[in-house]
Amino acid sequence: MPNMVLKTKKKLYYTMRITVALIALIAFGLPIMWVIWSSFKNLVDVIALPPKVIVPYQIDNYTRLLFRNHFDRYVLNTIVVAVTATAVALLLGYPAAYFLGRYRFRGNNALNYFVLSLFMAPPIIVALPFSVFFSRFRLLDTFAGMLTAHVTITLPLAIWLLQGFVSEVDVSIEEAAALDGATITQRMYAIVLPNIRSGFAATALLCFLFSWNDFLYGLILGPFRMKLLPAATIGLVSYAHIEWNVICAAATIIVTPALIVTFGLHNELVKGFRQFLR
Amino acid sequence: MGAFKWKALYWVILSVAFLPLVCSALLVLGTNIFLSLHDYTARTIATGAPFVGIANYSYALTDSRFLNALKVSFLFLVLCVVGETIVGVSLSYVFAKPLPRIISKGKVLIILPLAISPAAASLIWRWFFSTQYGIINFLLALIGIQGPDWTARPTSALFAMVFVDLWQWVSFTFAVLLAAMQGIPAEVYEAASIDGASEWTKFWKITIPFLKRSLFQIVLFRFALLLREVDKPLILTQGGPGMATETISYWIYRCYFWFSQIGRAAAMAVILLVIANIVCETFWTLRGRWQNA
Numbered sequence: 182m183p184n185m186v187l188k189t190k191k192k193l194y195y196t197m198r199i200t201v202a203l204i205a206l207i208a209f210g211l212p213i214m215w216v217i218w219s220s221f222k223n224l225v226d227v228i229a230l231p232p233k234v235i236v237p238y239q240i241d242n243y244t245r246l247l248f249r250n251h252f253d254r255y256v257l258n259t260i261v262v263a264v265t266a267t268a269v270a271l272l273l274g275y276p277a278a279y280f281l282g283r284y285r286f287r288g289n290n291a292l293n294y295f296v297l298s299l300f301m302a303p304p305i306i307v308a309l310p311f312s313v314f315f316s317r318f319r320l321l322d323t324f325a326g327m328l329t330a331h332v333t334i335t336l337p338l339a340i341w342l343l344q345g346f347v348s349e350v351d352v353s354i355e356e357a358a359a360l361d362g363a364t365i366t367q368r369m370y371a372i373v374l375p376n377i378r379s380g381f382a383a384t385a386l387l388c389f390l391f392s393w394n395d396f397l398y399g400l401i402l403g404p405f406r407m408k409l410l411p412a413a414t415i416g417l418v419s420y421a422h423i424e425w426n427v428i429c430a431a432a433t434i435i436v437t438p439a440l441i442v443t444f445g446l447h448n449e450l451v452k453g454f455r456q457f458l459r
Numbered sequence: 460m461g462a463f464k465w466k467a468l469y470w471v472i473l474s475v476a477f478l479p480l481v482c483s484a485l486l487v488l489g490t491n492i493f494l495s496l497h498d499y500t501a502r503t504i505a506t507g508a509p510f511v512g513i514a515n516y517s518y519a520l521t522d523s524r525f526l527n528a529l530k531v532s533f534l535f536l537v538l539c540v541v542g543e544t545i546v547g548v549s550l551s552y553v554f555a556k557p558l559p560r561i562i563s564k565g566k567v568l569i570i571l572p573l574a575i576s577p578a579a580a581s582l583i584w585r586w587f588f589s590t591q592y593g594i595i596n597f598l599l600a601l602i603g604i605q606g607p608d609w610t611a612r613p614t615s616a617l618f619a620m621v622f623v624d625l626w627q628w629v630s631f632t633f634a635v636l637l638a639a640m641q642g643i644p645a646e647v648y649e650a651a652s653i654d655g656a657s658e659w660t661k662f663w664k665i666t667i668p669f670l671k672r673s674l675f676q677i678v679l680f681r682f683a684l685l686l687r688e689v690d691k692p693l694i695l696t697q698g699g700p701g702m703a704t705e706t707i708s709y710w711i712y713r714c715y716f717w718f719s720q721i722g723r724a725a726a727m728a729v730i731l732l733v734i735a736n737i738v739c740e741t742f743w744t745l746r747g748r749w750q751n752a
Contacts (some may be wrong), residue, residue: 191631196659202562205550209630210568213575215594216583228592255551277476280469292477298739299480301680303687305708306485306735307535309715310490313504333483339474365468394576396690401716411578411690417692418582425586432579439574447567451634458635459677 220429227426242430249425252413256434258403259410263325263392264269266331270388271381274339279369281340282347293344297398299337304397312401322407330398335388342387345459346380347373383453386442393438410435462551463632491732492727501719508722515726525727527702528710531617535706538621539628541676546625547632547677552666554633555640573630575580581694584623585610588695610696613703620691632677640666672749679742686735707731731744 219227247253279307280291307371311330312321320326350373358372374381399409414431417424442450495515497508519525533569554566572580587594587724592680596606607618643666653660667674689708698705698713705713715724 188569190466190729195557198558200483200555201549201553201564202558205553206562206565206568209572211572211624212566212583212587212626216586219594230592230593230594230597247671251592273476276472280473284469286466286469292473294739294743295477295480295484297743298736299484299743301683301739303708303731305687305689305711306491307487309616309728310494312715313494313721314486314490328481332479334474336480360561370724385566390574394578396576396578397712401712408716410577411576414582415577415694418585428582428586432583432706435579436575439571439576447570451570451638454631455638457637458673458680 186205189356196236213440216435216436217430219426220433222426223395223425224424227429235413242426243434246427246430248435250413250417251408252410252431254436255408255410255413256405258327258407259393262327262331262409263389265328266318266335266392267385267388269328269332270339271383271385274336275343275374275381278340278370279347279373280344280346283352296337296340300341304334304395308397308401309400313365315402322403322405324407327398327403327407330402331395333393334391334395334398339384339388340385340459342453342456343377343381345456346377346384349380350376379449379452381457383449383456386449387453388445390438390442473631488732491725491728494722495729499721499725501721511722514732515722517726518723524702524705525707525710528707530557530747531703531705532686532688532707535617535620535624535688535704536682537625538617539685540681541629542621542625543632543681544674544678546629547636548667548674549672550629550633551636551640552662554637554714566633567629569633570630572627572636575627577627578694580623580627581691584619585695589618611700612701616696616700616704619693623691623695624685624688628681631681635673635677636670637718639670643669675745676742679738679745683738683742685737686731686738729751 220237221240222236222240223241226233233278240423277433307330311326315321315326320329354376355368357373358368363372395409395413396411399412400415402410403409410431412430417428417431494510496510496682497503499508500515503509541603554563582619586592590606590608590611591595593606593609595609599606605613610616647665648661651665656664687708689712692704692706692709693712696704698709702710705728709729711724711727714720714727
């Protein structure tokens with residue numbers, strides 16, 4: 182008899198878990214799917230409630246956004262800045278992270294804390310002096326200025342994450358290589374780097390995402406020519422008459438890398454985010 | 460080993476990465492402090508401004524709007540962190556146990572919001588929360604509830620902001636905690652079951668103690684990242700109604716870029732930096748303690 186009760190109880194728990202899980206999947210996944218779906222409708226159908234399924238679908242929203250609202254330019258800006266900021270962060274950050282992760286020396290802890298505090302500092306604190314400084318030296322609205330600002334996000338991030346991945350690699354592999362006469366550069370790039378391949382990928386991914394998703398620097402340091410995607414959306418909502426279909430198209434463009442990453446490189450993404458708390 | 464040669468080399472390599480960082484940090488700190496000690500406004504920025512000492516600081520600390528922003532930030536922060544923790548723990552608990560394969564695989568959907576731009580998220584939810592065209596009030600109407608004009612009332616506007624934040628960052632709590640939960644050895648649960656422990660007891664006596672460290676880290680990490688909240692007030696609520704959702708970062712932004720009160724904004728930025736540093740320091744200290752333990 183108690184066995185029966187236990188069994189029903191177990192079954193009840195199981196059903197409850199499935200229900201909660203399903204609700205969670207819908208709540209977290211559906212809004213984005215909804216927006217992507219809506220981005221192919223016209224304004225009248227987009228705001229129709231209850232939503233209509235059989236409507237004339239179109240790509241008009243995208244062509245308008247790209248060619249009339251200059252989003253073609255902003256997409257290009259954002260890609261170039263994000264890719265460059267990621268590349269710079271990895272190039273400069275990896276050797277530094279290697280040494281920080283491998284060797285205990287005086288100042289190691291201080292440098293580590295410095296990196297963490299840079300990463301955690303609210304961007305408004307950085308944006309304000311940068312804006313004053315940039316406008317004086319004509320760096321406002323330039324690629325160089327925007328890249329500098331974005332590297333202040335990606336470089337500390339890269340050092341912080343990579344260092345954790347490096348220190349997880351077993352030292353004995355390296356010592357064996359050192360006995361075989363491997364130089365420090367060989368150890369760094371030919372031995373440790375292949376061992377942290379997925380960690381390196383995770384770092385690159387997060388650097389790219391943080392730069393791509395950045396809002397404040399784009400808003401403040403790139404008012405016209407150097408405008409970036411997330412900040413450019415502000416221009417779409419400032420009118421009294423908001424065209425939600427165009428906004429959906431803009432949102433879809435902005436979340437595209439996120440979609441690719443979550444569905445294609447989901448393990449790396451989670452790995453990177455977990456490494457935050459190393 | 461040629462320790463001496465390496466020592467020279469690693470200082471060179473480290474300085475390649477750290478020199479730009481140190482320079483920009485000094486620039487940021489120096490400029491902020493310099494501006495905050497002078498009466499800089501849009502008019503005086505080109506000509507140079509008189510030195511005013513700590514006047515900007517004392518202004519900020521007695522300004523009701525700044526104090527309000529501190530209060531709003533704190534409230535927002537606490538609500539978000541508490542919400543994220545509770546929802547994150549429950550969700551990861553559900554997903555750590557056996558589920559049908561298809562649902563278990565579907566957990567990527569929960570991670571999805573984490574990767575998208577906060578600006579885009581705010582934009583999306585601004586649509587969903589809007590009175591006329593919003594899906595939320597439509598759904599509420601279906602079950603017979605008259606939804607409020609979300610961004611027009613202080614409480615509901617703050618709620619909307621917290622909601623959007625939860626939607627994005629529960630994913631983070633979920634991802635970290637799920638991995639931590641899966642690391643708890645199954646034997647511990649089995650032993651407890653044999654002793655007749657209920658599901659509830661097992662959760663409080665086994666799961667939570669195992670997660671304690673992760674939970675602390677998540678909370679502090681989120682504390683630091685929530686101080687930067689600008690996009691939600693800016694896109695979702697414009698800080699309103701009144702100043703009900705004006706967070707500290709957003710108020711600094713407005714002070715500088717809308718009202719051109721550069722000196723005062725810089726003073727507030729320095730105060731914010733001190734707060735952020737306290738959080739960061741706590742995170743660091745606890746981290747060190749755990750690593751030695």
